[in-house]
Amino acid sequence: MNFSLPVISVRWLxxxxxxxxxxxxxxxxxxIGNFGEPLLYLLALGYGLGGFVGEVKGLPYxxxxxxxxxxxSAMNTATFEGLYSAYTRMAVQNTWGGMLAAPLDIDDIxxxxxxxxxxxxxxxxxxxxxxxxxxxxxxxxxxxxxxxxVFVTGLCFGAMALVITALAKSYDFxxxxxxxxxxxxxxxxxxxxxxxxxxxxxxxxxxxxPLSHAVEIVRPLMTGQAPPAPALHxxxxxxxxxxxxxxxxxxxxxxLMS
Amino acid sequence: MASDLVVEARxxxxxxxxxxxxxxxxxxxxxGECFGLLGPNxxxxxxxxxxxxxxxxxxxxxxxxxxxxxxxQARRMRERLGVVPQQDNLDPDFTVLENLITYASxxxxxxxxxxxxxAGLLDFAALEAKAGVSIGTLSGGMKRRLTLARALINDPExxxxxxxxxxxxxxxxxxxxxxxxxxxxxxxxxxxxxxxxEEAERLCDxxxxxxxxxxxxxxxxxxxxRRHIEPHVVEIHGGGVEEWYDTIxxxxxxxxxxxxxxxxxxxxxxxxxxxALSRRPELHFMHRRANLEDVFIKLTGKELREG
Numbered sequence: 413m414n415f416s417l418p419v420i421s422v423r424w425l426x427x428x429x430x431x432x433x434x435x436x437x438x439x440x441x442x443x444i445g446n447f448g449e450p451l452l453y454l455l456a457l458g459y460g461l462g463g464f465v466g467e468v469k470g471l472p473y474x475x476x477x478x479x480x481x482x483x484x485s486a487m488n489t490a491t492f493e494g495l496y497s498a499y500t501r502m503a504v505q506n507t508w509g510g511m512l513a514a515p516l517d518i519d520d521i522x523x524x525x526x527x528x529x530x531x532x533x534x535x536x537x538x539x540x541x542x543x544x545x546x547x548x549x550x551x552x553x554x555x556x557x558x559x560x561x562v563f564v565t566g567l568c569f570g571a572m573a574l575v576i577t578a579l580a581k582s583y584d585f586x587x588x589x590x591x592x593x594x595x596x597x598x599x600x601x602x603x604x605x606x607x608x609x610x611x612x613x614x615x616x617x618x619x620x621x622p623l624s625h626a627v628e629i630v631r632p633l634m635t636g637q638a639p640p641a642p643a644l645h646x647x648x649x650x651x652x653x654x655x656x657x658x659x660x661x662x663x664x665x666x667x668l669m670s
Numbered sequence: 671m672a673s674d675l676v677v678e679a680r681x682x683x684x685x686x687x688x689x690x691x692x693x694x695x696x697x698x699x700x701x702g703e704c705f706g707l708l709g710p711n712x713x714x715x716x717x718x719x720x721x722x723x724x725x726x727x728x729x730x731x732x733x734x735x736x737x738x739x740x741x742x743q744a745r746r747m748r749e750r751l752g753v754v755p756q757q758d759n760l761d762p763d764f765t766v767l768e769n770l771i772t773y774a775s776x777x778x779x780x781x782x783x784x785x786x787x788x789a790g791l792l793d794f795a796a797l798e799a800k801a802g803v804s805i806g807t808l809s810g811g812m813k814r815r816l817t818l819a820r821a822l823i824n825d826p827e828x829x830x831x832x833x834x835x836x837x838x839x840x841x842x843x844x845x846x847x848x849x850x851x852x853x854x855x856x857x858x859x860x861x862x863x864x865x866x867x868e869e870a871e872r873l874c875d876x877x878x879x880x881x882x883x884x885x886x887x888x889x890x891x892x893x894x895x896r897r898h899i900e901p902h903v904v905e906i907h908g909g910g911v912e913e914w915y916d917t918i919x920x921x922x923x924x925x926x927x928x929x930x931x932x933x934x935x936x937x938x939x940x941x942x943x944x945x946a947l948s949r950r951p952e953l954h955f956m957h958r959r960a961n962l963e964d965v966f967i968k969l970t971g972k973e974l975r976e977g
Binding site: 429513 | 723725726745746748749751753755757759761763764768772775776777778824
């Protein structure tokens with residue numbers, strides 16, 4: 413096995429641009445979903461559930477929820493792209509095989525795909541931000557600082573998804589990852605409710621996982637406050653991103669070059 | 671490395687686990703020739719091609735392609751290589767033109783020079799009218815031609831084609847052959863695998879038959895036919911052919927093989943055999959010159975019966 417660190421070069425760019433070109437062709441229906449889904453969530457849960465809940469940690473529930481949903485959406489979007497779409501390009505359409513016959517290497521493809529998954533996270537977060545702003549759940553232009561956090565979240569979950577893709581024998585394999593990793597993260601990372609109420613062990617566990625840290629930064633940014641210790645909170649998803657980037661590269665070298 | 675050698679492989683070997691798939695083969699491909707790599711399924715053809723393009727590292731042996739050591743400098747070599755893979759991997763979400771533009775971007779190619787080259791390639795592939803059409807509506811032959819055009823996007827010196835005409839109808843195959851011959855006329859070097867012996871015989875200047883990872887023979891098609899097989903073949907079938915062959919036919923032939931209900935007789939002089947057959951109207955037969963397929967079957971096929 414070739415465990416050496418990924419080679420970083422600008423050759424990731426054509427990989428990323430190819431995916432962007434496909435997305436632009438098919439983006440019409442996708443954009444409707446990108447706007448429609450958060451709108452439904454925020455209306456139904458923000459107002460519906462929010463009517464019962466009232467304020468959470470001093471915030472109207474819809475404001476609390478909007479910041480959580482942005483992070484969860486960044487995670488889900490990057491995960492889907494890194495699993496189903498990347499697997500399709502790898503194993504079904506053999507798009508990567510074509511790239512590897514050109515002067516691109518596995519390392520270029522992995523980097524291009526990870527940056528693309530993070531780009532998709534941005535594409536999903538921007539409509540949510542607009543919808544949330546329209547519903548009055550965003551305070552000021554400072555909320556745009558959310559976008560770099562979303563991008564880092566996308567890098568983290570996109571890279572993790574590519575590790576799973578590198579190991580997958582079929583699409584069915586991804587169900588395990590969703591059930592065992594993504595859904596629990598979604599539920600215990602402070603997206604829908606604050607973590608103060610859950611058992612201590614779960615709280616500590618959540619601190620070791622990337623999503624809750626993204627939520628910790630995004631929530632104050634959405635409400636016009638400076639986030640506490642942003643560098644520390646960004647470090648966790650960045651560490652996950654870096655480790656998964658390396659692992660995905662090693663595993664895909666083994667899978668595609670053997 | 672001599673300047674006219676495009677591929678020079680010595681002792682090329684590839685193991686999967688303990689199993690050698692390619693076992694110490696030597697390959698020399700000269701500039702401007704069409705080199706065929708033939709062998710039954712699982713002989714090691716595709717693995718050999720993958721090593722040549724740097725898609726998988728050899729387990730042992732040395733390999734130079736276009737003067738670059740492989741796999742160390744495979745990426746630089748691929749800037750001057752074109753590949754037509756066995757399975758189409760065109761981008762189904764793109765049009766014909768977008769496929770070419772996107773593939774060009776993997777080589778860092780863009781701008782007016784690329785536009786000119788793409789116009790030429792669409793013409794070459796007889797796809798000018800299809801530039802804006804999505805891939806799903808193309809016929810199998812058009813897709814193959816587009817794959818060939820895509821492989822030429824970087825104006826490569828060497829083209830690797832893995833079964834370029836498999837699954838095509840005869841007209842589509844003829845068109846691909848014509849284009850490949852045109853590329854040879856431009857001085858490009860071609861390496862191809864095929865299961866069609868007629869294709870290999872028509873296109874290849876030299877070829878190599880491999881089986882179980884070993885080289886069986888190398889040479890020009892005509893040379894292999896001359897060296898490895900009797901010049902005449904008589905194929906016989908019909909009621910009682912086996913009994914006739916056992917009693918009358920066998921002494922008249924140099925070598926005989928049974929395949930299904932047909933007996934293949936390989937002879938230096940066909941006349942005594944044809945005379946004998948003329949006395950047995952119930953037996954159907956066809957007399958022809960020996961060809962590459964006969965060599966291939968002799969070397970790789972199971973011989974059920976010696977003459």
